């Protein structure tokens with residue numbers, strides 16, 4: 305057995321031990337517990353201090369929590385159809401899930417990142433990546449809805465994503481799986497030297513937030529795992545970890561751990577953007593969907609696009625370097641000052657801290673240790689600033705508190721270690737329950753972290769909650785980090801698997817949160833703004849119902865003259881102009897969805913009646929004391945019948 309295999313088996317066994325009913329929390333009972341309870345207690349009617357946006361992982365969505373209470377406020381559908389409000393089912397939102405591979409109903413979301421101005425969270429948008437079918441989404445922090453999704457062509461396993469530069473100039477995506485670029489039929493065994501690892505830089509329009517692919521850097525075919533932007537003094541650079549520099553294509557757990565060192569790619573994106581602006585790069589093939597939700601028409605559309613600008617890293621001298629990092633790194637993180645870049649081998653106990661200044665000096669001195677496919681490898685010793693001798697095992701991700709400290713998660717030893725920037729000494733360590741992946745400090749990926757709380761996002765839950773069968777929600781833990789020592793104060797379950805989260809002080813965004821949509825500004829093609837205009841129109845076997853809702857009836861609520869084989873579009877406008885008064889719509893036998901319509905909004909579902917009869921519909925949201933009365937009927941006649949098309953609310957039929 306190869307040594308590495310033994311090592312991995314050993315690590316697995318260690319994890320099991322850690323995960324076995326270890327309930328020795330340092331502060332789970334007695335007086336400590338009551339003070340912890342006070343710290344996380346948000347009294348009825350009061351608000352949390354922070355929003356926490358947690359990636360849903362294999363839910364494909366993004367969930368919104370409050371800190372310190374750990375209460376979940378909303379699940380924002382992003383890459384997955386969402387029954388609760390009809391996202392991805394309603395006619396208006398289906399296009400959001402279009403890709404070059406067709407309509408994809410379910411995705412895998414990973415890393416949310418909030419937009420920034422001058423390196424500080426600005427609360428305009430939050431971005432999140434889809435890992436499986438590479439995409440990046442932009443969510444409005446006014447409506448808390450997904451406004452845009454752009455597919456990343458030529459990429460695979462969009463994991464090193466979706467981090468923003470310090471003025472949100474770019475949101476960045478990296479391919480986790482090396483792939484042929486352009487894609488083609490070739491033997492897998494020929495991978496080495498032939499596959500590529502494109503890193504994609506997506507421009508963000510500062511007014512609208514709209515994303516457009518500026519260029520793809522066609523890097524050597526390693527696996528690019530995670531990334532972080534430089535900031536402040538290192539603004540203009542982006543850092544990507546890579547593993548599998550062996551370019552193995554099978555049994556990676558062994559074969560991708562052969563080299564002693566893998567790389568962090570340091571990319572001067574400003575230089576490359578300049579180069580591309582001046583006509584540099586080559587246009588290459590790449591089909592991708594670009595989906596935009598128009599808040600005025602309340603409708604999403606897909607534009608299929610073709611071709612991206614590809615840049616060979618060797619074309620732009622001085623723009624791309626590799627920094628050696630102990631084997632198989634995962635996270636790469638940059639401290640708030642932009643001076644230090646943290647990388648760590650996943651199987652190591654040490655964190656390597658690199659200095660941006662030393663990196664620049666090594667570049668200037670051409671202090672190289674050879675090259676990889678023509679990309680200079682900077683000398684490890686020359687760029688290394690310090691080492692954190694953590695004593696932990698399996699370091700993954702680091703965040704910062706803005707007070708001179710770093711916090712690193714250790715998956716295998718299941719703990720968070722706090723260390724001091726500059727001296728690299730370990731200041732504190734606390735266990736996590738169990739096997740922490742990412743951690744989050746609000747603003748932790750910016751120049752200005754809010755170092756009051758830290759959340760560990762744990763991969764394994766085991767005995768933390770009442771058992772609910774084999775499938776458990778993941779577990780988050782809240783630590784008070786305002787003092788010298790971290791203090792575990794709360795456990796709460798998260799939805800899906802939160803790979804990373806992004807937190808922001810509530811005051812920064814809560815007052816901008818939209819209360820309802822202005823009916824006047826509703827430019828939906830099928831909107832009706834009053835009951836007088838409600839109607840039913842037939843066009844062949846297509847029937848369009850222009851309907852409204854208001855407490856507590858639909859207009860119209862009786863429809864006749866629908867036939868088996870028709871395609872009936874219910875376009876429903878909610879006439880309410882008040883906060884938190886949605887109405888729902890459900891039609892018996894509709895195969896598309898139910899929908900939930902916000903005040904001022906229009907939404908559409910399609911119903912294809914299969915059988916003759918008189919079929920009811922109703923409101924699904926308990927909207928008033930007479931909610932149960934909010935219902936109606938559709939009479940369905942035989943395909944060849946001549947029942948007249950007519951509709952009414954109350955007494956008189958219209959036709």
Ligand code: RUQ
Pocket residue numbers: 414415463634700701740741742803804
């Ligand atoms: S991952 S546990 Cu970000 Cu998808 Cu590191």
Ligand code: CUA
Pocket residue numbers: 853855856886887888923924925926927928931932934
């Ligand atoms: Cu409208 Cu219930």
